[in-house]
Amino acid sequence: MLNHNELYARLLDLDGGGYKAYKGIRGSYQFPNFVLIIDRVQGDPFAAPSSMRVRVPHAVAQFSSQLYGSPSREIALRDYLTRQFGSVARTKSSHRGTGKSGKIAIASLGQTVLARNSVLIDGEGVEARFVVGLPARGRRILGRQAMEMLCEDIPEIVEESLRYPALNADEIQQHVEGVEDSEALRQxxxxxxxxxxxxxxxxxxxxxxxxxRPLEDCAIAFCSPPSLRVELERPNGGKISGMGIPEGITLILGGGYHGKSTLLRAIARGVYNHAWGDGREAVVTDPSTVKIRAEDGRSIAGTNITPFINHLPQNRSTQRFSTENASGSTSQAANIMEALEAGASVLLVDEDTAATNFTIRDRRMQELISKDKEPITPFIDKVRQLYRDCGVSTILVMGGSGDYFEVADRVIAMENYQPREVTAEAKEIARKYATGRLSEGGEEFGEITPRVPLPESVDPSRGRHSVKVKARDRDEVFFGTQEIDLAAVEQIVDAGQLRAIAAALVYAKGKYMDGKRTIPEILDRAIADIEEEGFDVLSDFPQGNFAQFRRFELAAALNRLRSLRVKF
Structure with a gap:
């Protein structure tokens, strides 16, 4: 291993040379308190920045093992260090030439605390993974500026962000304990x-x-209705009270702008932990919860939607329903069935983003259009069966139809962002104003059919590249020659999740899509590999831009691949 002085000399020697000469600095360099590893060097100043790592031994980092002694604590500490590294790196970065010259950056974090590969902790020490835009003027190396970045700025970043003595001990403890408490509440x-x-x-x-980020000036703190208030225990924060939503069917209603959808969004995000100060640190949800919506125009590949839709015109099959351009109702039916196929145990539905004809069919419409001429069985007639037959709970936001009063186990009214349980009143109104509506759901929910993806239909190649995959923001993946639109998959909350999902699709295709395994089996195996071996199993060289995702969002990406074909 070379030392930092040799890197210093190399960079000065490269000054004024052609940009590709930077390739010669790949390797490991011993600095006084850490090792700098240069894994990948960009081909020109406009390309993706170079990938680097620093490894800081425990004797230098000095973090007590109690800060990372459990999985939730370790994830929280790694998250905190990523935030600190990013904050310090922003103060050191400056424009130093052409393109991305001068950039020093680590994964950008939002409000969620996710397992990532930006900072890792193992038996030897702490490792941070980041990118550096090696400086150039035109395509000529700026060697002195590169020396300043790698030999002066990076040591300062390491000193100020990856060593316990330089950090706020109270902040670290608060962050770690807060995440551990959230995980305990969820469990x-x-x-x-x-x-x-x-x-x-x-x-x-x-x-x-x-x-x-949380609304600050006029936000109203949440207060549970007494009838739904429960008290849970946290390992660090002690007892905490709040509204517990039991299993079954829960209806959230209220006037416009009174907080119905805000509450549902918080519940949807409760599958993840949140950073201290977010306001939702103690909002937790069953990790198998999936937000469902209509999604006009999405493709569907061989999904069994017969529990909700059958006998389509022209004798189109709904047992193996496929389309390149789904309607609101068929897309919502497919989204539910695909979530169930992937193992969802709780569904969230907001009428604002649901297909009306899928949600409800009132008595007057039943009288005018008879059931034998209507292929859609509305959700109101399946939601009880879904819980009874499959054990799947549902939380619905509903402001326009009281018909759901009859099927709900509990009804919560939002008034000025505060909840009030009105189950008794809703049931009384349902008895007083009987609609005469006829149930159209049959006796059972219906079959959930696992599908087997055909491997040749999942092709990440493009031109001369056997794998050409790119994630854009949080909503689109370029997969070979295809574009996967994930804008309607609301529980993808971080760009790092989408990058990891894109890489996991390639990994799962190469290792587990054999024309025999079902989608649930493929999800099981791919997720298990990542949990056991880490995100590095998804890439050819160490990267720091992947974040934890769930099986449901990986399934969503696969299901929205327009070339996907399946068998049973």
Whole structure:
């Protein structure tokens, strides 16, 4: 292994040379307190920045093992260090030439705390993975500026962000304990037969649709109705009270702008832990919860949607339903069935993003259009069967139809962002104003049919590249010659998740899609490999830009691949 002085000299020697000469600095360099590893060097100043790592031994980093002694604590500490590294790196980065010259950056984090590969902790020490835009003017190396970045700026970043003595000990403890408490709350849902918990004092409103940080000036703290208030125990924070939503069918209603959808969004995000100060640290949800919506125009490949839709015109099959351009109702039916195929145990539905004809068919419409002429069985007639036959709970936001009063186990009214349980009143209204509506759901929910993807239909190649995959923001994957639109998959909350999902699709195709394994089996094996071996199993060289995703979002990406074909 070379030392930092040799790297210093090499970079000065490269000054003024052609950009490709940077390739010669790949390798490992011993600095006084850490090792710098240069894994990949960019081909020109406009290309993706170079990938690097620093490894800091425990004797230098000095983090107590109690800060990372459990999986949740380790994830939280790694998250904290990523945030600190990024903050310090931003102060050191400056434009130093052409293209991305001068950039020093690590994974950008939002409000969620996810397992990532940006910072790792093992028996030897702490490793941070980041990118550097090696500087150039035109395509000529700026060797002195590169020396300043690698031999001066990076040591300062390491000193200020990866060593315990330089950090705020109280902040670290708070962050680690907060995430551990959130994970403990989520685990306690099962024993209490709850699907979600929203703590008293939680701040649910966000600053805007594009800013996930908590609303500060006029946010109203959440307060549970007494009838639904439960008390849970946290290992660090002690007892905490809040609204527990039991298993079954829960209806959330209220006037416009009173917080129905805000509450549902918080519940949807409760499958993830949140950073301290987010306001939703103690909002937790069953990890197998999936948000469902209509998605006009998506493709569907051989999904059995017969529980909701059958006898389509022209004798089109709905047992193996395929289309390149789904309607609102067929897309929502497919989204539910695909979520169930992947193992969802809780569904979230908001009428604002649901297909009306899929959600409800009232008595007057039943009278005018008879059931034998209507292929859609509305969700209202299946939601009870879904819970009874499959054990799948549902939380619905509904402001326009009281017909759901009859099938709901509980009804929560939102008034000025505060919940009030109105189950008794809703049931009384349902008895008083009987609609005469006829149930159209039959006796059973119906069959959930696992599908087998045909491997040749999942092709990441493009031109001379056997694998050409790229993720854009949080909503689109370029997969070979295909574009996968994930804008409607609302529980993808981080760009790192989408990058990992794209890589996992390639991995799963190469290793487990053999024309015999079903989608659930493929999901099981791919997720197990990542949990056992880490994100590095997905890439050819160490990267730091992957974040934890769930099996449901990986399945969603596969299901929206327009070339996908399946068999049974």
């Amino acid at each position: 306690s849902l099962v024993e209490r037969k709850l699907v979600a918990f929203i703590a008293d004092g939680a701040i649910l409103p966000r600053r805007s649709g594009a800013d996930d």
